[in-house]
Amino acid sequence: MITCELLVIGAGPAGLCSAITAAKSGASVVVLERSPDIGGQLIKQTHMFFGSKEQHASTRGVDIAEILREEIARYDIKLMLDTTALGIYEDGMVTALYKEEEYMKFKPGAIIVATGACERFLAFPNNDLPGVCGAGAVQTLMNVYGIMPAKDVVMLGAGNIGLIVSYQLMQAGVNVKCILDAAPKIGGYLVHASKVARMGVPIKTSHTVKRAIGEDHLTAVEIVALDDKFNQIPGTEEIIPADTLCVSVGLTPLCELLAMAGCKLSYIPQLGGMVPLKTGEYETSVPNIFVAGDTSGVEEASAAMVEGHIAGLCAAKRLGHIPEDFDAQYSSLNRQLMALRSGPAGEHIRQGLASACLNKEA
C-alpha cells in the first residue's frame, strides 16, 4: 500500500495543474494516469488555444502539454503512468491497476479526481459499421499516431470539436465532404466555422444522419434535413459517398469514481450530464475528495487548468499546507475563471455551475 498526502487521478490539464499548485503549496503528490503519457486531451490538439496569457492562449494544445510537463518536473510530484484508478472506497482507499498486470492500493490524505470526459454517441441505423467512429478516435489516430484515418469523411456535429477535427483532417489531406448539425445554428466558435467554410466545406445545419450505408464497411451516409422541431423532412434525403462518418455530438463527464465514492451527483445538461456537486473550494459532498476540469462539467482546457490550480490550492490547504498568499491566489484564479466564462460563449456554463453548487453547511 502506498500512503501519500494528495492523490490526483488523471494527468490532463486539470490534473497536472492541480498537482503543480498543490506541490507548490508544499504537499507531496502522486498522480495516476491511465495512458502511457500525460496531457489528456491536449496531446492531440495541434491548433492554437483561445483564452488569455495566463492559460497559454495562442499556444497549441500539444505545446501546452509540454509546458506543463516541464513544470511538473520541478516539484515533488510522483507520476505513475499506465496506471488506471479502479475504485475509491468508503475508507478513502483507492485501488489502481498498472499495465493490466499489477494491482495497487493507495491511502491518500485527499484526492482530486480529474478524469475528464468521454464522447457521446448517437443512435441511427448501422451505427456499428466499421468506418463510423468518434471524432476523438480519428483525431488520436491522426495527430498522436500519425495514421491517415480516412479518405472521405462526413462529420456529424458542428461544435468546436467537429469543426476543429474537420480542419485538422483537411490539413492531413483528407477530403471532408460536409459537416452536419441537427441544431439550426453552428454550436462551435464561428472563427473555427469560417476556417473550414473558406476551404469549401459546406456546413449543413438542421441536418442529421438518417443511416450509415455499407456491407462490411461504411461506403456512404444518408443524410436528411430536419424541421424546427427536429423531425426529419421526407424527400430531403441525400446519399453522400464516404468511407468514414465522424460522430462529434458532445462529451459527457467521467464521474464513475465519484459515484462509487458516494459523492452527490446531479444531472445538469449544460455541463454535459451527471456531474458532482461541489463547494467553492472544489470539494465534493464527500470530505477530502475534490474535483477539477471536465469531470465536473465539460468545458475547455483553459478553464480546466484554472480549476485544477484552485482544487490543488484548496486540497493542499485541507492537508495543512496553506501558502501565505492563499487568499490572493484563490481570488486571482477565480477572476480568471470569471473572465473566461463571462461572455455569451460561457452562458450555459454559468447556468450549469449555479446548479452544481454545494453548500456544505446546508
Place this chain on the structure above:
Amino acid sequence: MFEKTGIASPEMVLEKFPPLSRINKGKVAVLECYRRIPCNPCETACPFGAIEIGEDINNMPILHADKCSGCGICLTRCPGLAIMIVDTSASEEYAELTLPYEFRPLPKKGDTVFALSRSGEFVCEALVLSALNPKSFDRTPAVRIRVPKKHLYDVRNIALIDKEG
C-alpha cells in the same frame, strides 16, 4: 446566415475593413472576429497597442488603424486565424493580401495560385509574393498574394493549382 454557414456576409466583411484611405497608405490588419468569445492574444501580441480588447476578454477586438503598422504579428497569433493584412499602396492595379495558411505544401514566391472566397469558391488567379514560415510564426505560415484591386473584399483563402489537373 453566418450562424448557419460560417460565411460572413459582404456587409459584415466591409465593416471590419479599415477605410480605403488607410489601406491605400499601406499594410494594415483586418480583424475578422465577428462574435464575442473569451480570447485576447491579438491584443497581447500587438507591439504598437493598435488592437484593443480591454478588461473583458470576451470583447471583440477593435483596431486602431492609425497605430497599426501592418507587421502581421497578430496574424500568426490569432487562434481563430481570423486576421489578414491588406495593402493597396503598391500599385494602381493590385491589392496585396497576407493570409494565414496552415497547409502543405506551402506555395513559393512566384507561384500562381487560386484565390478563394470566404465560402471557398474560386475568385481569380493570384501571384504569390512571399510565403514566410519562420520559427517565430509557430507553424502558422503567412502567404502574401497579389489580386486585382476589385477583389480586395472577396478573397480570403488560396488553393494550390493541381499540376496534374
